[in-house]
Each structure stands twice: as structure tokens, then as C-alpha cells.
Amino acid sequence: MYTKKFWGNPELGPPLAGNPMLLRYAKYTRWGGTTVGAYSTFMAFKDIGTENQTFLTVPDAVVGIGSLSFVGLKHFAGVKYPIVGKLAFFYGVARLSYDLGVHYGPSKLFAPKPFHFSPGGPPNVNFYDYMLNSGLID
């Protein structure tokens, strides 16, 4: 009973085979391996190339490289591990969400914006300091 529930009917396949929700979801994760692999790898290698490593650089590199390896195995050797692509897809979604939070999260929404006196002027200097340094006021 349990075995049949777990492995499914031999004629109909596993219990979730043909599930419309999973099929719809699989359409988006089909490119997950290559896309997330390239995205994570590029991001990690850009960090390493510019010597700006963060605590997420190694996980990015590992996920990206692992994902690209399995894509290569699938393309050229016919070895298929769909779970790797899906895990990579989830990692990519989580990573993108984290980055969105870092760049556009509430802490950035309400943070005071630096004042730029002029486009060519010194950055992060307010109007009073600029006038003081330029000798316009005492």
C-alpha cells in the first residue's frame, strides 16, 4: 500500500506525474540550471575579479559551477538530475530576493539621500560645507 502510494501506479507513473501545477512550474525551471548557473557564476567571479568578495561569493560560485556541470552532463552525456536545476532555481530566486532587499529594501527607502551640490562637484558634501571650504562664507 505504502509502496504503491510512494512509487505510484506502474501504468500511470508517480502520483505527481502530469500534475498541471508541476508542469507549469517545470516550464519555468527548465532553463533554471543554465540561467542560475550563469547568473551565480558570473556574479561570484565578478566579485573575485574585482577583489570585492562577500560572504555569499563562495556559495554563489559553488551553486553556479555545480549547476553548469550538471547542465553539461545533461547535454553531452545524457545524465539527468532534474532536482539540481530546481534547487539552483530556488537558490537563484532566494539570491535575487536577497539582493533586491539589500538594494531596494526599507532601510534604503527611508535612508537620507546624499546631497550633491552639482554634478561635477565633490560627492557627499552639503551646501554649507561646500561654501565653507570654498571660502564663500566664514
Place this chain on the structure above:
Amino acid sequence: MQNIYNMIWADAIVRFKKHNPDEESWKVKLLVYLSVMNSLNLFMVGLWAQYFGWFKIPFIEVNIFSPLDKSISFALTFALPFFIVNYFLIFHRSRYEQILKKTPKSNTNIALTYSLTTIISTFLTAIYYGYIG
């Protein structure tokens, strides 16, 4: 050099079609995947050059959408040139058909060997450069 390049592409096309016969977008997938591999190779060479102080990798900086900027920057600097070159050398006017005719069949899985060697060596180089070297 051209022979090796053609051998890798011919082997990649043959094996991809063999293992994924129903895949309709095989050209795009192969082009993207092998261009990424080429770009990783170039990055590895650049990283070693940077390590020895010969030059600094000139990344093209972009400011489009912050979470994707790094990836886009790397892709523009390393992957896009290979993408264009590979497209014109392999897929433009179906040049791959001539390459498949000219290139002798090989029993070695050259495409997979090339991919995995590239991936592992680039990963080790990056880890060495970023964290050990």
C-alpha cells in the same frame, strides 16, 4: 587551433542531438552553454594575468538594475564577444553542417571533457586567487 574548435563544436552538436533528440531550441542552448564555457576560460587567463600583475581585468561597468549589474557586467565583458563570434562561426548560414561533414567522428566525449575541465579549473583558479593566493 581551428581544428580543435571545430572538433569541440562538432562533438557538442552530435552528442546534444543524440541525448536530446526532441529539443527544439538546441542551437540556443548550445550557443549559450559553450559561450559561457569560452568566457570562463578567458576569465581564467585574465585572472592569472591579474595575479602576476600583468594587467587588470577591464570589466565593463553597468548600472541598469542593481541585483543584476555584476552578472551583466561579466557577461558583457567576457561572454558577449564569444556569443557573437560563435554565432557567426558556427550557426550563421548553417555553417555547422559543413563543420559536421568535415570533422571526423571521435569516440572521446570532447565536449564534456572540455566543459568539465573548464569549470573545475576556473573554479579552482578563482578560489585560489580570491581566498588563498
